[in-house]
Amino acid sequence: MKNQEKILSIIDNIERVMIGKRDIAELSVVALIAQGHVLLEDVPGVGKTMMVRALAKSVGAQFKRIQFTPDLLPSDVIGVSIYNPKEMEFQFRPGPIMGNIVLADEINRTSPKTQSALLEGMEEATVTIDGETMIIPKPFFVMATQNPIEYEGTYPLPEAQLDRFLLKLRMGYPTHAEEIEVLKRAERSAPIEDLTAVISLEDLLHLQKEVKEIIVDDTIKNYIVDLANRTRKDSYVYLGVSPRGSLALMKASQALAMLRGRDYVTPDDVQYLAPFVFSHRMMLRSEARYDGITPEEIVERILAKTNVPIKRLVKQ
Template sequence: MMTEEMHPAIEQVLVNIEKVMIGKRQVAELSIVALLADGHVLLEDVPGVGKTMMVRALAKSIGANFRRIQFTPDLLPSDVTGVSIYNPKEMEFQFRPGPIMGNIILADEINRTSPKTQSALLEGMEESSVTIDGVTHMLGKPFFVMATQNPIEYEGTYPLPEAQLDRFLLKMKMGYPSAKDEIEVLNRVQKQAPIETIDSVIDLEELRKLQEEIKEVYVDDSIKRYIVDLADSTRTHGSVYLGVSPRGSIALMKAAQAYAFIYNRDYVLPDDVQHLASAVFVHRIILKSEAKFEGITAENVVERILARTPVPVQKAVK
């Protein structure tokens, strides 16, 4: 799969990100898949591995308006969406937009704020709009949220409900860099922060066109059936309490279309589906208590389902 020629514009963006993020090409690639598929990403990892830098590099590479929201227990919904303030000179209420009114949003440590504030972000992610004082305000295009959460510290956190987890197209982990990559990180930041050296390589209008082109990527009926079979297997698996919803099937199809597109194909292959299945499905699966006790993970379940589900053998081209 990786030997295929990549779409020139996407390759430029990846090269740009790699000036800042070393050894994280797959994470950068999947982030672009979510962005092109008009989805959002949940990035779960420990502090200091480059989550914020990844989002900033992506935003700068496409000339997007980057906003960062630091989620804390005392954060209010209006701190995210904005607020209407009375202007005595004009004798009317004026809307002051919150940080959600950007293109690329970093929702840092999203599980540290209350469910009420989390839900303020949820409407924007699902509806591409926010409602304040009964007035609906449309968000910009593109609108991409990359939320982070720390998997180690649980004290003072509010776990994301299933309904909100389902809104994220992909869930990923950054992981620590190799020793060689970490030395290169030290070399690059010794004199200047690499993020300051990169400029945009595509603009928002070009990105919007790419998002529209992805919708035309052909998905054969056999591939759709394969996606549905995978999702349905999670619902009947013995270790699973709650399986993947139809929204998860849609997410996998859209992600596969975007992945095929960045590799210059106008059709989806079973390999695309297999490559993305874990990132799309894992956070949508709730395991039974006994399965957790036995050490079974959602990743294990997806791997087993992929191994036993028949793969379409006919080439999925027009």
């Protein structure tokens, strides 16, 4: 099977249980292949958990779930060493983070201390307990969900930590017809139980390696940097996209190009991903809020104004 076919088979598999959410499935897979993590921001009950479980099952990965609550401790996430009287020594009991695909549900409900334990793990792909560094098994993919921060009793994620998510997605409600289809399928049995893996973990690791070979032309790099630069200069934006954001956009674009069956990135890839990569990495001025401008709108505006590279002005 070719790389693209492998990716598409995952997405098709997810679609069997997730109705009308192909774009979210695609983006999740893009993040998975680009070795990034996803932040899903939405109200409860639209299928966030189902999404992650389907993804985990499709690639045959170990699925772990952490339900964040205000009293959750970092050790509940990364694990804890417990004294074993029989063996006369401390034994490490890994926490839920030591899985391949982790659903961090309602991440903004827990205290910043616990949040950062998770986020550090996400960034380094290692956890340190009692001076011992443990490597989280690969592939490692976290999908965190959060309720929109206007809701009460939440600890909003700091901007620096938001930066660690590759993509921020929003599921949204299904359409009327889609919702009927959801009901129909769940009438007799839960379809998620029937889902089987379509590729192996080795395949996934292979894809994660291959994606780095996707060509990103200098003009595309220039384009990405132009876009990031413009977010920094926008009058509504207090804090623009960091270089980590530019890098994220490039990596995600490579994965998307692979998904679309190309071995090179085009401006279309960049434009498609830019809102998902950039919007949670910007801090807006209060004027933007007064004017009702969202980060997504700012990204759209910048995309419309930035020249797409179609020609080399200086021959190389």
